[in-house]
Amino acid sequence: MADIFDAYALADAWDEMFERPGEVRTAYEPVLAALQPIEPSELRFRADQMARAFTDRGVTYAFAGEERPWPLDLVPRILDALEWDLIQRGVRQRVRALEAYLADAYGHARAFEDGVVPWRLLLNSAHFHRAAHGIEPPGGVRIHVAGIDLVRDEAGDFRVLEDNVRVPSGVSYVIENRRAMTRIFPSLFAEQHVVPVDGYAQRLLAALRAAAPDGTADPRVVVLTPGPNNAAYFEHALLARLMGVQLVEGHDLVCRNNRVWMRTTRGEVPVHVVYRRLDDDFLDPLHFRPDSVIGCPGILSAAMAGNVTLANAVGNGIADDKLLYTYVPDLIRYYLSEEPILPNVESFRPDEPGQLEAVLDQIDQLVIKPVDGAGGQGIVIGPKSDRETLEETRKAVIADPRGFIAQRPVALSTSPTLAGERMAPRHIDLRPFAVNDGNDVWVLPGGLTRVALQEGNLIVNSSQGGGSKDTWVLAEGPTENPVPVSPGALPDVAPRQLGPDGNPTVVQEGAQQQ
Amino acid sequence: MNVNLNLTPTATVSRRLRIKHTTRVSYAQPAASSHNEVRMTPLTLPAQTTLDARVTVNPTTPTWSYWDYWGTQVTSFDLMDPHADLTITASSLVETHPPGPLQGAPTWLELAEQSANSRLLEYANPTPRTTIPAELIEKAREVAAGLDVHETAVAVSSLVADRVSYLPGVTGVNTSAAEAWDQGAGVCQDIAHVTIALLRGLGLPTRYVSGYLHPEQEAELHRPVAGQSHAWVDYWAGDWCGYDPTNRKRADESHVVVGRGRDYDDVTPHKGIYRGVAGGPPDVTVEFTRVG
Numbered sequence: 001m002a003d004i005f006d007a008y009a010l011a012d013a014w015d016e017m018f019e020r021p022g023e024v025r026t027a028y029e030p031v032l033a034a035l036q037p038i039e040p041s042e043l044r045f046r047a048d049q050m051a052r053a054f055t056d057r058g059v060t061y062a063f064a065g066e067e068r069p070w071p072l073d074l075v076p077r078i079l080d081a082l083e084w085d086l087i088q089r090g091v092r093q094r095v096r097a098l099e100a101y102l103a104d105a106y107g108h109a110r111a112f113e114d115g116v117v118p119w120r121l122l123l124n125s126a127h128f129h130r131a132a133h134g135i136e137p138p139g140g141v142r143i144h145v146a147g148i149d150l151v152r153d154e155a156g157d158f159r160v161l162e163d164n165v166r167v168p169s170g171v172s173y174v175i176e177n178r179r180a181m182t183r184i185f186p187s188l189f190a191e192q193h194v195v196p197v198d199g200y201a202q203r204l205l206a207a208l209r210a211a212a213p214d215g216t217a218d219p220r221v222v223v224l225t226p227g228p229n230n231a232a233y234f235e236h237a238l239l240a241r242l243m244g245v246q247l248v249e250g251h252d253l254v255c256r257n258n259r260v261w262m263r264t265t266r267g268e269v270p271v272h273v274v275y276r277r278l279d280d281d282f283l284d285p286l287h288f289r290p291d292s293v294i295g296c297p298g299i300l301s302a303a304m305a306g307n308v309t310l311a312n313a314v315g316n317g318i319a320d321d322k323l324l325y326t327y328v329p330d331l332i333r334y335y336l337s338e339e340p341i342l343p344n345v346e347s348f349r350p351d352e353p354g355q356l357e358a359v360l361d362q363i364d365q366l367v368i369k370p371v372d373g374a375g376g377q378g379i380v381i382g383p384k385s386d387r388e389t390l391e392e393t394r395k396a397v398i399a400d401p402r403g404f405i406a407q408r409p410v411a412l413s414t415s416p417t418l419a420g421e422r423m424a425p426r427h428i429d430l431r432p433f434a435v436n437d438g439n440d441v442w443v444l445p446g447g448l449t450r451v452a453l454q455e456g457n458l459i460v461n462s463s464q465g466g467g468s469k470d471t472w473v474l475a476e477g478p479t480e481n482p483v484p485v486s487p488g489a490l491p492d493v494a495p496r497q498l499g500p501d502g503n504p505t506v507v508q509e510g511a512q513q514q
Numbered sequence: 515m516n517v518n519l520n521l522t523p524t525a526t527v528s529r530r531l532r533i534k535h536t537t538r539v540s541y542a543q544p545a546a547s548s549h550n551e552v553r554m555t556p557l558t559l560p561a562q563t564t565l566d567a568r569v570t571v572n573p574t575t576p577t578w579s580y581w582d583y584w585g586t587q588v589t590s591f592d593l594m595d596p597h598a599d600l601t602i603t604a605s606s607l608v609e610t611h612p613p614g615p616l617q618g619a620p621t622w623l624e625l626a627e628q629s630a631n632s633r634l635l636e637y638a639n640p641t642p643r644t645t646i647p648a649e650l651i652e653k654a655r656e657v658a659a660g661l662d663v664h665e666t667a668v669a670v671s672s673l674v675a676d677r678v679s680y681l682p683g684v685t686g687v688n689t690s691a692a693e694a695w696d697q698g699a700g701v702c703q704d705i706a707h708v709t710i711a712l713l714r715g716l717g718l719p720t721r722y723v724s725g726y727l728h729p730e731q732e733a734e735l736h737r738p739v740a741g742q743s744h745a746w747v748d749y750w751a752g753d754w755c756g757y758d759p760t761n762r763k764r765a766d767e768s769h770v771v772v773g774r775g776r777d778y779d780d781v782t783p784h785k786g787i788y789r790g791v792a793g794g795p796p797d798v799t800v801e802f803t804r805v806g
Contacts, residue, residue, distance in 0.1 A: 123635050134583070286785065304580060511743070513703040
């Protein structure tokens with residue numbers, strides 16, 4: 001019988017589902033058995049159904065200036081218990097090392113004095129916020145939430161591609177993907193024990209409450225969003241709702257006498273933990289960009305005084321730039337006296353003696369990444385680039401060797417993905433999310449699997465047209481769903497207050513030195 | 515060009531200075547609220563002891579103080595009720611001592627090694643404000659040819675002071691070193707920025723110093739005189755050495771240090787954000803009284 005997997009040809013990469021053509025990996029057997037009998041037109045119908053459901057729920061993303069329903073592929077990505085154990089331990093180790101690095105960089109600077117990391121990585125970083133110096137985060141936690149991007153290489157080994165410890169996003173898609181899949185394909189879940197993901201919000205809330213300033217009896221947590229125009233607003237709203245806490249914008253908060261308050265219709269109430277989903281630069285116009293109207297003036301001083309906790313901490317950007325990435329294996333050895341559980345992708349630093357030449361010699365075989373790029377922007381994949389692009393890249397690297405790193409290309413693993421009415425191999429990555437409550441780094445089972453929807457494409461970011469897959473971690477035994485905590489009634493946020501002329505004008509002042 | 519190697523301390527005894535630094539902000543319309551940071555408290559250093567210092571604010575509000583990354587004492591406060599004006603008064607009593615003799619300068623090679631991989635790097639790289647065209651650095655290189663570190667600091671400072679004449683009102687609080695050079699005029703803040711830009715361009719770690727300068731070298735006791743908030747530079751010669759390019763002399767017992775950073779932005783005496791209508795610059799007075 002002809003089915004959607006018939007024409008499935010393996011690409012030149014590790015395939016998540018098939019060991020060899022026609023030979024399915026054990027973990028995927030039940031999924032294959034469930035999907036194989038389904039008519040292609042029926043699959044397409046279910047995919048459309050899912051897209052409509054996402055649009056209705058507001059689960060969309062912006063691509064090329066338009067709102068599109070979140071693209072979820074029907075074939076789940078499965079991690080067996082053994083694979084997950086490795087990933088979980090590796091991510092946890094990584095987060096612990098990055099926490100130690102941040103504490104060191106904003107503290108005694110041992111790693112620099114000891115020559116493990118060059119001083120310039122810290123001192124020249126645009127993300128080294130000296131204004132955050134002196135903030136002692138409760139429990140020593142600066143990375144309350146991390147997203148560690150992993151890829152799987154040709155040999156099937158997981159490698160870290162990138163760390164995200166500032167404002168990592170995407171966890172709402174993990175939650176929504178699972179919700180959609182259980183509705184559209186309930187039968188898929190019948191055969192296997194898939195570890196649930198809906199405990200995330202409660203874990204996050206517990207970690208945020210644990211991060212409250214010492215001595216706070218009943219800490220109030222809020223989610224601070226840049227507002228509805230932000231691409232991740234849906235996520236901010238979802239997390240606030242699932243945690244049962246208030247979603248606020250900068251103008252809903254006020255700093256008075258070094259404490260943070262939320263304006264409500266019943267007056268001002270104290271805020272102890274701000275899970276902020278806006279970048280450092282916009283957080284406090286007194287310390288950072290004075291033109292920011294989405295932040296809250298004085299909030300950094302309140303954090304400095306120990307009256308409020310900002311999660312994640314200010315200044316974490318020094319720990320997740322692409323140059324520091326190349327040192328993380330060394331940091332794991334230095335701070336933890338452990339060997340890295342998850343290796344990096346093999347990387348070069350063009351600013352080191354001899355490395356620039358090595359990179360230029362084989363630029364057509366390497367991936368060149370700008371140190372400060374985000375969302376896949378500015379990445380040049382040597383083997384797939386024309387002469388002109390390579391020449392431009394060569395010039396850019398020569399002009400600013402510190403602005404780039406080079407990596408061996410990894411043929412990201414593939415997973416069968418619905419393309420039209422048949423299955424085709426598409427490259428995927430994985431972003432597990434970790435939550436640090438100060439005692440333990442908990443990793444959400446699974447994470448966000450992103451998929452490059454175009455054939456052969458290796459960049460999976462949704463801003464570059466990528467899709468996603470529900471990510472399953474298989475439990476060894478039956479699992480129980482956590483009991484959701486019902487959120488109490490929340491006070492309403494008071495209407496926005498404006499300046500005397502009706503505008504919330506923020507003005508910077510200062511006297512020249514004569 | 516006249517290179518004045520003014521390397522010996524001019525005065526010999528310690529002195530006590532009372533400083534009163536008043537900043538008055540009058541808003542075009544009452545400000546709904548404001549958040550402020552003040553860096554006006556003199557440091558205690560080997561050559562300077564702060565005997566007494568306080569910052570008061572009117573309208574009255576609680577203040578809070580901390581030490582920032584640069585080691586400057588910061589007074590922070592907010593005003594959450596509408597206010598038509600704001601007065602910040604920083605008063606201090608400081609004992610200053612003449613600087614010690616200059617130590618032997620490290621060679622340029624030693625200096626390069628010291629600053630390549632240490633915290634000194636922070637003061638060796640240009641900031642946006644102190645980024646200056648390469649041809650100006652070439653000019654400084656010509657002036658400094660064959661000179662040691664101390665001599666270079668003096669020669670480059672003179673080059674700057676010859677080019678950028680002291681003229682208030684031409685530049686503003688946000689003027690960059692390159693702009694000040696082009697205009698050929700500015701105030702101590704600008705002259706310090708240009709000097710920093712050039713010395714860093716030659717590989718000499720240099721920092722911006724914010725503080726006060728008693729306007730009269732031989733001041734009469736107990737007579738208040740009007741002065742200003744002042745800025746000069748520290749260059750690294752195995753230790754930090756103060757030099758005042760505006761006045762073409764080493765920093766001495768007439769200078770009172772408040773803060774040190776990469777440029778003005780790290781040590782801004784008063785930084786504020788308020789909700790309201792943009793107004794003019796604040797009215798600033800500094801009064802000095804030598805009391806000992």
